Amino acid sequence: MIGSPYTLGGNTTSAIMLKVMLALLPGIGAHAWLFGPGIWVSLLLCSFFAIGFEALLLMMRGLPMKPFLSDNSALLTAWLLALSLPTLAPWWLYAIGMLFAIVVAKQLYGGLGQNLFNPAMVGYAVLIISFPVYMTQWVAPLSLADHALTLADAFDVVFAGQGSISPDAYTSATVLDTWKTQTRLQTPVESILAQPVFASSGQAIVAAMYLLGGLFLLWSRLITWHIPLAFLAGVAVSAGLLHLLDPTQHASPLLHLFSGGVMLGAFFIATDPVTAASTPRGKLIYAGLAGILVAIIRAFGGYPDGVAFAVLLMNVCVPFIDSYTQPRVFGHKIKQGSDKP
Amino acid sequence: MSRTLFTFNGGVHPDGHKTESNGTPIRAMPLLSRYVVPMRQHIGAPARPVVAVGDAVLRGQTLGAAEGYVSTAVHAPTSGRVIAIEPCAAPHPSGLFDLAVVIEADGLDQSIAFEPLDWRALDPSALRNRIREMGLAGLGGAVFPSYIKLNPGAQKIHTLILNGAECEPWITCDDRLMRERAPELVRGIEIMRHALGSATILIGIEDNKPEALAAMRAAAPSDMEVVAIPTLYPGGGGKQLTYTLTGVETPTGGRSTDVGIQVFNVGTAYSLYRAVELGEPLISRIVTITGHVSNPGNFEVRVGTPLSDLVTAAGGMLPGASGEIVGGPMMGFDLMDSAAPVTKAVNCLIIKNSKLFPGKPIELPCIRCGACAKACPADLQPFEMYWYSRAKNFGRAQSYNLFDCIECGCCAYVCPSHIPLVDYFRFAKSEIWEREREKSGADQARIRHDFKTFRLEREKREKAEKFAKAAEKTKAAASNPSEASAAVDPDAEKKKAILQAALERAQKAKESVAPRNTEDLPPRVQREIDEIEARRAAVETKTESTE
Ligand code: SF4
Ligand code: SF4
Numbered sequence: 001m002i003g004s005p006y007t008l009g010g011n012t013t014s015a016i017m018l019k020v021m022l023a024l025l026p027g028i029g030a031h032a033w034l035f036g037p038g039i040w041v042s043l044l045l046c047s048f049f050a051i052g053f054e055a056l057l058l059m060m061r062g063l064p065m066k067p068f069l070s071d072n073s074a075l076l077t078a079w080l081l082a083l084s085l086p087t088l089a090p091w092w093l094y095a096i097g098m099l100f101a102i103v104v105a106k107q108l109y110g111g112l113g114q115n116l117f118n119p120a121m122v123g124y125a126v127l128i129i130s131f132p133v134y135m136t137q138w139v140a141p142l143s144l145a146d147h148a149l150t151l152a153d154a155f156d157v158v159f160a161g162q163g164s165i166s167p168d169a170y171t172s173a174t175v176l177d178t179w180k181t182q183t184r185l186q187t188p189v190e191s192i193l194a195q196p197v198f199a200s201s202g203q204a205i206v207a208a209m210y211l212l213g214g215l216f217l218l219w220s221r222l223i224t225w226h227i228p229l230a231f232l233a234g235v236a237v238s239a240g241l242l243h244l245l246d247p248t249q250h251a252s253p254l255l256h257l258f259s260g261g262v263m264l265g266a267f268f269i270a271t272d273p274v275t276a277a278s279t280p281r282g283k284l285i286y287a288g289l290a291g292i293l294v295a296i297i298r299a300f301g302g303y304p305d306g307v308a309f310a311v312l313l314m315n316v317c318v319p320f321i322d323s324y325t326q327p328r329v330f331g332h333k334i335k336q337g338s339d340k341p
Numbered sequence: 342m343s344r345t346l347f348t349f350n351g352g353v354h355p356d357g358h359k360t361e362s363n364g365t366p367i368r369a370m371p372l373l374s375r376y377v378v379p380m381r382q383h384i385g386a387p388a389r390p391v392v393a394v395g396d397a398v399l400r401g402q403t404l405g406a407a408e409g410y411v412s413t414a415v416h417a418p419t420s421g422r423v424i425a426i427e428p429c430a431a432p433h434p435s436g437l438f439d440l441a442v443v444i445e446a447d448g449l450d451q452s453i454a455f456e457p458l459d460w461r462a463l464d465p466s467a468l469r470n471r472i473r474e475m476g477l478a479g480l481g482g483a484v485f486p487s488y489i490k491l492n493p494g495a496q497k498i499h500t501l502i503l504n505g506a507e508c509e510p511w512i513t514c515d516d517r518l519m520r521e522r523a524p525e526l527v528r529g530i531e532i533m534r535h536a537l538g539s540a541t542i543l544i545g546i547e548d549n550k551p552e553a554l555a556a557m558r559a560a561a562p563s564d565m566e567v568v569a570i571p572t573l574y575p576g577g578g579g580k581q582l583t584y585t586l587t588g589v590e591t592p593t594g595g596r597s598t599d600v601g602i603q604v605f606n607v608g609t610a611y612s613l614y615r616a617v618e619l620g621e622p623l624i625s626r627i628v629t630i631t632g633h634v635s636n637p638g639n640f641e642v643r644v645g646t647p648l649s650d651l652v653t654a655a656g657g658m659l660p661g662a663s664g665e666i667v668g669g670p671m672m673g674f675d676l677m678d679s680a681a682p683v684t685k686a687v688n689c690l691i692i693k694n695s696k697l698f699p700g701k702p703i704e705l706p707c708i709r710c711g712a713c714a715k716a717c718p719a720d721l722q723p724f725e726m727y728w729y730s731r732a733k734n735f736g737r738a739q740s741y742n743l744f745d746c747i748e749c750g751c752c753a754y755v756c757p758s759h760i761p762l763v764d765y766f767r768f769a770k771s772e773i774w775e776r777e778r779e780k781s782g783a784d785q786a787r788i789r790h791d792f793k794t795f796r797l798e799r800e801k802r803e804k805a806e807k808f809a810k811a812a813e814k815t816k817a818a819a820s821n822p823s824e825a826s827a828a829v830d831p832d833a834e835k836k837k838a839i840l841q842a843a844l845e846r847a848q849k850a851k852e853s854v855a856p857r858n859t860e861d862l863p864p865r866v867q868r869e870i871d872e873i874e875a876r877r878a879a880v881e882t883k884t885e886s887t888e
Contacts, residue, residue, distance in 0.1 A: 016757050278714065
């Protein structure tokens with residue numbers, strides 16, 4: 001039986017995904033502007049593999065192609081992974097990342113809406129565990145690179161390996177990498193911050209653009225404020241505390257907020273509705289804890305960034321968080337849970 | 342207005358589509374040759390036919406008398422002859438037939454002598470009895486017998502709310518009624534006030550009806566407050582309107598009367614005026630016909646008018662019509678059979694076409710976006726209820742307060758994956774009821790079985806006692822005291838105790854499984870329950886008498 005309502009509001013899943021991708025554009029644009037055209041190659045490749053894997057799995061599961069492919073969810077996952085990975089990595093790295101994101105984390109869990117873990121972050125985690133070296137070769141800001149790659153160069157590098165150009169000519173460590181290695185070497189903070197990668201502020205500008213896109217998502221009511229705010233607050237407060245305790249080992253909260261995956265994570269990754277907590281209070285707990293985990297992993301973990309692991313860890317807790325934070329229902333005065341059998 | 346309004350969470354803004362039908366005055370329907378008057382036009386027990394085939398009837402004559410407490414009478418819409426009393430198509434989502442009295446009109450439209458009541462002189466209880474005989478039921482769609490709602494009981498009803506919100510798109514019958522017949526309507530409200538003794542009277546009207554607001558303000562005395570409320574679906578839901586106007590939440594599983602508030606639809610107030618001041622039973626109501634029809638508008642329609650005749654009166658469907666909705670697009674249902682008549686519950690008929698009501702897009706998986714939860718006026722988590730309803734895990738669905746769902750459709754309206762959420766909820770609710778019924782059926786059977794065993798035991802024991810006594814007599818003759826009867830008794834006592842415990846257990850189990858929030862059931866579910874209850878009662882009396 002298909003009953004009322006007979007009229008619908010016109011929301012569609014594909015439009016929502018598309019809007020989120022639209023909100024990523026300022027960040028992508030800034031990235032291309034500051035780090036060169038390599039980002040287009042990784043976006044393109046990830047999208048290609050995402051659609052390919054999605055189509056293949058839909059076929060194998062005997063599901064209709066058109067409605068599921070056009071929901072744009074695979075594309076969004078592809079973009080989020082591409083933006084989390086170093087650009088100009090070998091093509092198979094993207095392929096493996098998308099394989100784990102789409103096939104394992106999403107389709108094998110039952111497809112859109114059924115997955116427990118954020119697909120893009122699963123792809124990222126698999127790659128950083130399996131291929132840590134490639135994952136640290138980030139493209140240097142154009143202002144610092146000895147050699148600015150063209151789009152054709154970028155394709156060359158991705159498909160043919162390093163070829164004629166040495167990676168040293170166009171890659172550099174990220175802000176977080178540098179901080180981590182240098183503090184371990186007991187380098188004084190002033191000289192760490194004097195390094196060119198801190199001066200270029202390329203990453204911070206990209207992060208600011210993600211923030212801008214995130215504000216657009218808030219404004220268009222695709223997300224609520226709970227997750228981004230709690231996530232950023234979690235990072236800032238715990239990074240701030242650590243910084244107060246030992247400024248020689250722990251960077252300032254501002255540096256944490258505007259480096260690595262924090263902005264992207266706060267607005268685009270932790271907010272993935274499928275894998276995030278869904279109640280207002282649950283969102284605060286989920287994202288706040290994820291933010292704290294990010295700061296802790298960055299400070300004490302083996303990897304420079306912690307967004308992926310923090311999000312994945314909190315994904316596991318979501319069913320639990322949700323069931324304990326059910327909002328009060330209209331007309332119910334007493335809290336839920338008092339009417340247990 | 343000085344009154345502070347409260348805003349309930351959620352709600353949606355569907356296109357109003359009011360102008361299609363609210364621009365023209367209420368029209369009268371021509372007299373038809375045939376009327377089909379169902380006996381079930383209200384929540385509760387259907388009326389019991391009190392006429393026979395072949396009887397001549399007059400307009401306003403009782404065709405069916407109220408049967409039991411939750412029931413009300415049904416009357417003849419015109420004069421003529423009863424040509425059949427049989428199951429007929431009814432405006433019901435199930436498409437099931439209902440017992441109806443079919444009248445062949447004689448064209449004279451003669452009425453019984455209507456007796457106006459001097460209600461101010463009448464005590465409220467006598468007034469209520471009259472109202473029951475007049476067949477009044479809530480005309481907002483819930484059709485709960487009005488005489489019950491006019492009984493304040495032990496609870497003091499300090500506030501009486503009149504619902505003129507008409508929040509469903511397309512429907513304009515209350516709008517036109519308030520514009521055209523405000524003074525009479527207000528007199529109906531006076532009668533309600535007399536019966537309930539309420540101090541505060543609030544008339545809530547959505548602010549997309551400025552003409553109705555003006556007309557009601559002009560007609561209402563200074564001690565009734567006409568309040569413009571924001572246009573937000575489902576602002577006209579009883580609980581939502583109560584909250585908007587008073588800030589009071591109707592407790593779950595309860596009624597607004599628990600907090601001293603009673604809510605009536607404005608159409609009911611108008612019919613009450615006709616019933617009491619003119620003595621005319623409820624034999625007509627205002628119905629909106631709109632959508633893909635040549636001459637949309639509002640008609641004063643006699644109860645029993647086949648819907649197909651209503652369509653004809655509105656100039657007929659336009660080419661390309663693709664179906665009919667009874668009620669509004671948010672909570673109405675597809676009409677299965679256009680021979681079904683207008684009943685007291687029918688407020689609107691919408692003719693569909695594929696442009697106004699395109700087919701439903703295909704259903705995609707839930708992405709837990711939470712849009713449904715944000716739109717839900719009951720503050721539920723529809724996607725969780727959906728998840729468990731779909732998995733047929735009804736216990737969990739219920740623990741997410743499924744029965745607080747008012748089936749308003751806001752969640753399905755906003756769902757980007759086009760999941761027919763409300764269908765899942767209706768399904769889950771009916772399954773739960775089905776299971777409750779089976780369970781209580783089994784409980785009944787067990788109790789009966791236990792009782793039978795108990796009775797057999799008792800008979801056995803009595804026989805044994807008789808034997809024992811006889812034996813005693815013989816033995817007494819031999820002056821040899823026996824322990825035989827003492828041996829029987831403790832055993833029987835133990836059995837009796839076990840049985841008693843079993844009965845208590847069954848009773849307790851029944852109480853604990855009794856679902857909560859039964860007040861929130863939509864009419865169709867309520868109807869089912871009533872049916873079930875009636876059938877069960879019948880079965881029980883039968884078994885009892887045969888045993
Ligand atoms: S609106 Fe639809 S897709 Fe979104 S959470 Fe609710 S049911 Fe799921
Ligand atoms: S139909 Fe039920 S769950 Fe959906 S919005 Fe209305 S009350 Fe909430």
